[in-house]
Amino acid sequence: xxxxxxxxxxxxxxxxxxxxxxxRGSKSVHDPENDLELALYATLFGNNFLHFGYFKNPPADAxxxxxxxxxxxxxxxxxxxxxxxxRGEKAIELGCGMGGLLxxxxxAGVDVCGVTPxxxxxxxxxxxxxxxxxxxxxxxxxxxxxxxxxVAINSESFQYVDLARGIKKIDQLLKPDGRWLMSxxxxxxxxxxxxxxxxxxxxxxxxxxxxxEIAERVDITENVLPTLRYAxxxxxNLALPVAGFMTNKxxxxxxxxxxxxxxxxxxxxxxxxxxxxxxxIFRREKAYLLLSIVRRKK
Numbered sequence: 524x525x526x527x528x529x530x531x532x533x534x535x536x537x538x539x540x541x542x543x544x545x546x547r548g549s550k551s552v553h554d555p556e557n558d559l560e561l562a563l564y565a566t567l568f569g570n571n572f573l574h575f576g577y578f579k580n581p582p583a584d585a586x587x588x589x590x591x592x593x594x595x596x597x598x599x600x601x602x603x604x605x606x607x608x609x610r611g612e613k614a615i616e617l618g619c620g621m622g623g624l625l626x627x628x629x630x631a632g633v634d635v636c637g638v639t640p641x642x643x644x645x646x647x648x649x650x651x652x653x654x655x656x657x658x659x660x661x662x663x664x665x666x667x668x669x670x671x672x673x674v675a676i677n678s679e680s681f682q683y684v685d686l687a688r689g690i691k692k693i694d695q696l697l698k699p700d701g702r703w704l705m706s707x708x709x710x711x712x713x714x715x716x717x718x719x720x721x722x723x724x725x726x727x728x729x730x731x732x733x734x735x736e737i738a739e740r741v742d743i744t745e746n747v748l749p750t751l752r753y754a755x756x757x758x759x760n761l762a763l764p765v766a767g768f769m770t771n772k773x774x775x776x777x778x779x780x781x782x783x784x785x786x787x788x789x790x791x792x793x794x795x796x797x798x799x800x801x802x803x804i805f806r807r808e809k810a811y812l813l814l815s816i817v818r819r820k821k
Contacts (some may be wrong), residue, residue: 525633526776528741539562551596566656574584574597574600574620574679574706575597575600575680575747575750575811576592576594576595576596576597576599576600576747576749576750577596577597577600577602577603577674577743577746577747578592578596578599578749578750579598579599579712579746580748581745581746581748581749581766585749585756586756588752588753588756589750592753593753595751596749596750597623600706600747601623601624601627603706603743604624604628604676604678604704604706604813605624605627605628605631605815607674607680607704607815608628608631608633608673608674608676608704609633609635609673609769610631610632610633611632611634612633612673613633613635613670613671613672613673613674614628614632614633614634614635614636614672614673614674614676615635615636615637615672615674615675615696616628616635616636616637616638616676616677616678617662617665617675617676617680617681617692618638618639618662618677618678618679618680618681618683619637619638619639619644619648619655619657619675620639620678620680621644621647621648622644622647622648622651623639624654624656624676625648625652626635626651626652626655626676629652629654629655635655636655636656636657636658637655637656637657637658637710638657638658638660638661638662638665639657639658639659640660640661640664641699642659642660645657645659646657658752658776661684662677662680662681662684662689662692663684663685663688663689663692665692665696667695668695668696669698671697671698671701672696672697672698672701672714673697673698673701673702674701674702674703674704674705675693675696675697675701675702675703675704676703676704676705677703677704677705677706677708678705678706678707679706680707680710680722681705681707682707682708682719682721684719686721686725686726686729687729687732687733690729690730690732690733690735691733693733694733694734694735694818697818698819699818700818701754701817701818702815702816702817703735703814703815703816703817704812704814704815704816705812705813705815706743706745706764706811706812706818707720707721707811707812708720708744708805708809708810708811708812709721709722709723709726709809709810709811709812710722710723710808710809711723711809711810712808714808715808715809716717716801716804716808717805717808720809723810724772728733731819734818734819735816735817735818735819736816736817736818736819737814737815737816738815738816738817739813739814739815740812740813740814741812741813741814742810742812743811743812743813744805744806744809744810744811744812746811747811748802748805748806749802751800751801751802751805752802754800764782
């Protein structure tokens with residue numbers, strides 16, 4: 524999953540102009556607002572995690588939070604997963620991002636390997652943990668393996684995968700008594716402001732159809748909401764105001780670009796969807812769950 528900082532994108536007005544030029548000729552250019560929940564903070568903490576933070580004691584006010592608080596919360600999130608995998612078990616992380624969880628599992632004595640479709644993530648992991656085996660592909664395109672795993676892990680990565688294909692792949696990877704460890708958010712229905720995440724009822728039905736059942740279900744929604752509150756606070760009070768200032772400054776110095784692109788750029792800033800990182804909307808429309816899934820006993 525390729526993630527970039529919304530702060531850096533918003534402040535880099537020349538790059539924004541180039542993006543708009545490309546957008547005019549192609550509809551396939553990635554739009555960072557679609558990943559706004561993570562894009563705001565993914566590259567700001569100097570660690571190797573690309574996921575929400577888990578707050579054991581959620582703060583009530585985002586203004587009291589700091590980057591250090593977010594980093595610790597991201598570490599604590601990883602602890603939830605690592606604690607559910609035993610030393611010596613064979614595990615595969617599907618959608619391993621920058622390798623933060625892989626490294627934690629490896630340090631805990633887990634025999635772990637990873638899968639990512641992103642070549643830059645492959646290079647980063649290979650440089651920092653060259654002994655960890657990797658496959659460069661999407662989860663659903665992973666070639667059949669002779670080896671089977673005690674644990675398959677998806678940490679905020681299964682939402683991008685087709686339900687039927689993904690569950691079939693899990694079935695291929697796990698030992699008969701293996702388990703699937705997942706942490707991700709799910710929509711209650713299709714009308715959510717942000718369409719990311721599988722619909723929970725659809726996911727549960729697909730599990731049953733694939734012969735699986737949920738052995739452990741922990742709702743951690745309240746523990747991850749401070750992530751969104753902090754992201755919303757930074758976007759509303761820092762990123763967007765500064766981006767507006769820098770945009771105006773850039774166009775005052777470059778009248779030609781102002782004539783061509785000012786309308787699109789300024790209109791794009793106004794359309795940034797802060798509702799997608801609104802904690803209260805998230806609470807109404809989604810649940811963030813930690814799941815341990817096993818094959819249904821016959």
